[in-house]
Amino acid sequence: MKVHIKKxxxxxxxxxxxxxxxxxxxxxxxxCGICRVPFEGCCPTCKMPGDDCPLIWGECTHVFxxxxxxxxxxxxxxxxxxxxxxxPWVTAERKVD
Amino acid sequence: MAANVLAKQVQNKWNNSFARLNxxxxxxxxxLAFSEAWRIATDFLYPRxxxxxxxxxxxxxxxxxxxxxxxxxxxxxxxxxENFLEDMRKQQHLIERDINExxxxxxxxxxxxxxARLIYRLEKWYKEWSPIPELGSILLSAYxxxxxxHLYSSFPPSFSRGFKQLIASSFSFVNxxxxxxxxxxxxxxxxxxxxxxxxxxxxxxxxxLGLLDRYESLIASVCYEYIEAHVMETCAKRWHESMLxxxxxxxxxxxxxxxxxxxxxxxxxxxxxxxxxxxxGSRFDYHMCKTLCDLRLQELFDIIIEYPDxxxxxxxxxxxxxxxxxxxxxxxxxxxxxxxxxxxxGADTNSIIDQYKNTMNALRFLDPPGVLLYKVADPIRRYxxxxxxxxxxxxxxxxxxxxxxxxLGNENENEPIxxxxxxxxxxxxxxxxxxxxxxxxxxxxxxKPTDVISTLVSIYDSKDLFVKELQVLLAQRLLAVTDGNYExxxxxxxxxxxxxxxxxxxxxxxxxxxxxDSRRIDQHIQAQKQMPLHPxxxxxxxxxxxxxxxxxxxxxxxEIQEAYAKEFxxxxxxxxxxxxxxxxxxxxxxxxxxxxxSAEVPPLEAAIIEHFSTKDTWDVADLATExxxxxxxxxxxxxxxxxxxxxxxxxxGLYKLLEVAEEASSxxxxxxxxxxxxxxxxxxxxxxxxxxxxKVYWKFIEGMLTNLxxxxxxxxxxxxxxxxxxxxxxxxLADFMEAARREGHVTVRDGxxxxxx
Numbered sequence: 001m002k003v004h005i006k007k008x009x010x011x012x013x014x015x016x017x018x019x020x021x022x023x024x025x026x027x028x029x030x031x032c033g034i035c036r037v038p039f040e041g042c043c044p045t046c047k048m049p050g051d052d053c054p055l056i057w058g059e060c061t062h063v064f065x066x067x068x069x070x071x072x073x074x075x076x077x078x079x080x081x082x083x084x085x086x087x088p089w090v091t092a093e094r095k096v097d
Numbered sequence: 098m099a100a101n102v103l104a105k106q107v108q109n110k111w112n113n114s115f116a117r118l119n120x121x122x123x124x125x126x127x128x129l130a131f132s133e134a135w136r137i138a139t140d141f142l143y144p145r146x147x148x149x150x151x152x153x154x155x156x157x158x159x160x161x162x163x164x165x166x167x168x169x170x171x172x173x174x175x176x177x178x179e180n181f182l183e184d185m186r187k188q189q190h191l192i193e194r195d196i197n198e199x200x201x202x203x204x205x206x207x208x209x210x211x212x213a214r215l216i217y218r219l220e221k222w223y224k225e226w227s228p229i230p231e232l233g234s235i236l237l238s239a240y241x242x243x244x245x246x247h248l249y250s251s252f253p254p255s256f257s258r259g260f261k262q263l264i265a266s267s268f269s270f271v272n273x274x275x276x277x278x279x280x281x282x283x284x285x286x287x288x289x290x291x292x293x294x295x296x297x298x299x300x301x302x303x304x305x306l307g308l309l310d311r312y313e314s315l316i317a318s319v320c321y322e323y324i325e326a327h328v329m330e331t332c333a334k335r336w337h338e339s340m341l342x343x344x345x346x347x348x349x350x351x352x353x354x355x356x357x358x359x360x361x362x363x364x365x366x367x368x369x370x371x372x373x374x375x376x377x378g379s380r381f382d383y384h385m386c387k388t389l390c391d392l393r394l395q396e397l398f399d400i401i402i403e404y405p406d407x408x409x410x411x412x413x414x415x416x417x418x419x420x421x422x423x424x425x426x427x428x429x430x431x432x433x434x435x436x437x438x439x440x441x442x443g444a445d446t447n448s449i450i451d452q453y454k455n456t457m458n459a460l461r462f463l464d465p466p467g468v469l470l471y472k473v474a475d476p477i478r479r480y481x482x483x484x485x486x487x488x489x490x491x492x493x494x495x496x497x498x499x500x501x502x503x504x505l506g507n508e509n510e511n512e513p514i515x516x517x518x519x520x521x522x523x524x525x526x527x528x529x530x531x532x533x534x535x536x537x538x539x540x541x542x543x544x545k546p547t548d549v550i551s552t553l554v555s556i557y558d559s560k561d562l563f564v565k566e567l568q569v570l571l572a573q574r575l576l577a578v579t580d581g582n583y584e585x586x587x588x589x590x591x592x593x594x595x596x597x598x599x600x601x602x603x604x605x606x607x608x609x610x611x612x613x614d615s616r617r618i619d620q621h622i623q624a625q626k627q628m629p630l631h632p633x634x635x636x637x638x639x640x641x642x643x644x645x646x647x648x649x650x651x652x653x654x655x656e657i658q659e660a661y662a663k664e665f666x667x668x669x670x671x672x673x674x675x676x677x678x679x680x681x682x683x684x685x686x687x688x689x690x691x692x693x694x695s696a697e698v699p700p701l702e703a704a705i706i707e708h709f710s711t712k713d714t715w716d717v718a719d720l721a722t723e724x725x726x727x728x729x730x731x732x733x734x735x736x737x738x739x740x741x742x743x744x745x746x747x748x749x750g751l752y753k754l755l756e757v758a759e760e761a762s763s764x765x766x767x768x769x770x771x772x773x774x775x776x777x778x779x780x781x782x783x784x785x786x787x788x789x790x791x792k793v794y795w796k797f798i799e800g801m802l803t804n805l806x807x808x809x810x811x812x813x814x815x816x817x818x819x820x821x822x823x824x825x826x827x828x829x830l831a832d833f834m835e836a837a838r839r840e841g842h843v844t845v846r847d848g849x850x851x852x853x854x
Contacts, residue, residue: 001710001754003703004686005657009579010632010700011643011680014672029637041638047603048610049636055671 015040016055018063033084034068043067058082059090118171131171134164142181144188144226147195161229178236182243185226192222193251203259212263213299219248220302245307260312264319268355270296300358309359316359317377321384324352328388336400336410341417344385352381383420390417394427398434404455408462415463424464424536428472431456435473440480445806446490453477454549468537478556491553492566496589550596564601567593569641571605576633576643576680577847581616583609607639622664630661632681634674643677648724650678650700652707678704687743690756694743701726705734706743714753733815740814740826791833794823798834799852802843807851810834 016039018030029038037043042053043065056066062084064072072078073089082089119127141161168174195218203211228240303309309316327347332340353374361373393400393414400407400414418424438444439452453474460470481487554560574586590605615634622628635643650658662674684697687706696702708720721731735752738744747753797820798813808816813834814827825833834850837843843850 001756002688003653003707003710004688005629005653005703006684006686006695007579008630008654008657008683009681010630010658011576011677012632012634013637013675013677014634014669015637015675017666017671017673038638040636048607049639050614050672051669 013040014050016063018055030063032065032068033062034064034072037065039063039065057092059092060085060087061092118173131167131173134167135173135177137161137164138168138177139180139184142177142184142228144181144185144191146188146191147222147225148191158229174236178239181228182239185240185243185247189247189251192219192248195219195222196251196256197253200253200255200259204255207262209259209263209266212259215259216263216299216302216306216308219306223305241307245311248306249311257312257315260308261315261319264316265323267296267299267358268323268351270299296358297362300362304362317380320352320356320381324348324381324385325388327351328385328392332389332392334396334399336396336403336407339409339412340389341386341413344389345382348382348385353378356381386417386420387423389413390421390423391426393417394423394430397427397431398438401452401455401459404459411459411462418463424469427463428469431473432476435477440476446481446484446486447494449477449481449484450487450490450494450553453481454553457549457552466534466537468534472538474552481556487556488562488566489570491556492563492570494553495550495563495567495593496570496586554596560597560601564597564604565641567602568604568608571608572641572643574847575608575612578612578633579631579682581612583612604639607636611635611639618665618668621668622661625664625667626660628657628661628664630657632661632674632676634665643680648678648701648704648726650676650704650707651724652710654700654704654707689743689758692758694741696741698737699734701730702734702737705731706738709738709744709754713756714747714751717750717752736815736818737811737827742826791825791829794820794825795833795837798837799842802850802852807849809849813850 015029018039029040031038032043035043039055040049042049045067046053046065054066055063056069057063060082062082064083069083069089072083073080080089081087115128118131119125137156137160141156141164165174168177196215199211199215199218203215223244226240226244228236230237300309328344331347332344356374356377357370360377361370393410396410397414400410404411418427435452435456439449456473456477457470460473461467463469554563557563571586571590575583578586587609590602590609593605594602611634615632618634619631623631649655658676662676665674666672678700681700682697683700683703685695685703685706687694687696698706704724705720708715708723715735717732717735718728720735721728724731735744739746739752742758743755744752745755745759794817797817801813801816802808810827810831814825814830817823817825817830834843834845838845841853844853845851
């Protein structure tokens with residue numbers, strides 16, 4: 001017997017590839033350390049998630065909504081530091097597998 | 098001494114009296130003449146028995162008149178009258194005897210003709226005894242009064258019932274010749290010339306007996322009853338045309354001509370008659386309006402069900418209400434009907450909402466300020482708030498899921514879409530401000546939302562509930578879309594945005610964008626590598642919680658998924674895919690040794706059959722463990738394939754792949770085999786036969802659709818399996834349902850079947 005697939009309409013969710021590779025992750029997922037909204041949600045100023053509200057990776061391995069972090073860096077008190085570990089913020093090169 | 102004076106006085110009196118009677122005639126000739134005159138007069142006036150066969154003595158009128166003249170000169174007329182009335186009283190028993198006789202006949206026959214005869218008989222008595230008009234009106238009216246008094250006192254209690262019957266039958270004389278019994282027994286002396294109506298005799302007889310005045314309220318009540326009966330007969334349940342004009346026409350044709358007789362018989366001209374009829378006519382018109390109003394109020398619940406087809410009835414009711422103040426009655430009866438027929442657990446929420454919607458429209462029409470609506474709607478709103486599925490029903494209504502495309506789309510063709518209205522405080526600077534209607538309750542507000550959807554949404558304090566429900570509904574629909582056509586959903590969201598505001602529907606907006614994005618991504622990936630997989634990629638957190646399960650697609654499915662995920666990752670390097678294996682549909686070709694089976698199945702079923710491609714025989718329990726799913730779910734999926742004739746149960750829980758279709762050995766379903774054999778001989782009859790057999794199951798299907806509202810085909814199939822002897826495949830069921838749809842029994846929408854309302 002052979003099974004031929006003619007057409008397959010499937011449903012999937014997208015996730016940010018944050019390196020957290022837990023396949024059974026059905027909970028709220030990781031949240032942005034600044035706005036406390038899940039990464040797959042969007043920052044408080046955005047309406048559309050995903051490509052319109054991307055993430056930003058730091059060399060320090062911390063991840064934030066890009067808009068959240070840029071706003072933070074833009075304030076004087078930030079001293080251009082990562083809000084999590086107070087090391088100078090350096091945006092990481094996107095790792096490509 | 099005293100005796101002397103007395104004797105003198107008596108003598109004086111006697112002398113005076115004698116002088117008066119004798120009038121200075123010589124001797125007692127005067128007295129003799131007087132006694133002659135008295136004799137003639139009393140004899141002439143004496144009330145005789147009509148039944149006495151002896152012919153009446155002829156009087157020379159000259160002589161009679163002279164006698165009266167004489168008595169009048171002697172001032173003896175009062176005495177004569179007294180004497181006459183006394184005679185009448187003595188003769189009264191004659192009339193009484195007649196009355197009793199006729200009444201007994203009437204009671205035995207119970208037809209109005211005896212009453213008419215009685216009336217004519219009494220009129221004859223009255224005329225017989227009546228003194229000549231020359232005696233002056235005083236004597237005449239004294240006679241009439243005395244006659245009538247005697248008459249009324251001799252009527253038995255049943256007379257009024259009989260009289261009523263007679264009057265009631267008089268309606269039929271208006272446009273038709275009278276039956277012979279209603280005409281006077283002997284030719285009337287003063288037969289009016291020309292086209293005068295024949296019933297005039299009966300009425301004038303009644304009048305001369307004073308019956309019209311005495312029984313005035315009875316006559317009116319007969320007319321009321323006549324009107325009521327007509328209204329009930331012609332108007333009940335007729336809501337599709339305006340009855341009021343037709344009723345008014347009937348009044349003019351039938352009732353007014355009748356009224357002329359009892360109320361305006363004496364009129365000499367049409368104008369005079371109109372004037373005489375004005376008062377009583379408007380009373381009858383009022384009564385007609387009131388009857389119609391009462392009738393319509395009783396039927397109001399059903400009228401509202403039929404809205405807007407019953408618009409003419411509402412028009413009538415509105416007009417009647419303006420004439421007859423029955424607003425309180427309306428509120429009371431409609432609330433009662435609603436409580437009894439609508440607000441109970443047996444009613445479907447959708448029908449309550451439909452009825453509420455119609456009530457709104459109907460009562461807004463009757464009473465634009467909305468006082469009636471406010472009073473009637475309050476219990477409905479309170480009841481709806483308690484129902485768990487109200488929100489879902491309203492949302493379904495909003496996006497137009499009802500039959501016949503009713504809902505948002507249709508609703509908005511005739512009224513502009515407007516944002517949800519909120520209650521506002523009174524605007525004290527409004528120059529057109531009007532006080533609230535007098536019968537408004539303390540909570541009533543004139544500026545309540547007036548459009549249907551705003552009113553429905555305002556049942557709840559918050560509109561967030563609606564948005565949430567809307568999201569769920571939208572998700573269901575979008576996920577069911579396979580051909581990329583979701584323009585209708587997009588349009589609905591656009592319309593709803595106007596109502597609920599952009600911000601509230603942001604989530605839905607994201608869902609719609611996910612749909613377009615998925616398509617774009619899919620197009621890109623298909624360009625890189627052709628794949629049968631076309632996923633919908635959703636943003637979690639923006640969709641309502643989706644069913645998740647942890648089974649893994651086996652074999653080639655997994656390969657395809659992984660390949661797709663890889664391509665996706667290449668296209669969007671910072672994202673990855675997380676499959677929701679339970680959802681979606683797969684269309685497959687199962688290539689077997691002797692045949693190819695095509696099917697469109699959920700992923701679970703596809704996974705199951707994939708497992709059979711590695712091994713011919715599986716135990717359901719093993720399958721369940723292998724796929725990490727529950728046994729029941731696995732069994733259900735396996736049974737789908739059994740129905741399709743791909744698998745077969747070897748042993749309890751043990752299923753085997755049928756590489757070669759089993760026809761001869763399928764002893765389990767001889768009916769199907771028989772049908773298949775006949776199939777080759779004549780296609781049509783087999784189809785008909787199958788239809789016949791399916792009719793048995795139709796009852797089951799009808800039952801489940803009635804109870805559960807709407808079901809998918811797979812659901813119907815799995816429920817029918819419980820029925821004894823059911824052996825159809827889902828395709829056969831689909832054909833049957835399709836046939837039922839063509840016959841108008843069911844409708845299908847988005848793969849969900851429901852009964853045609």
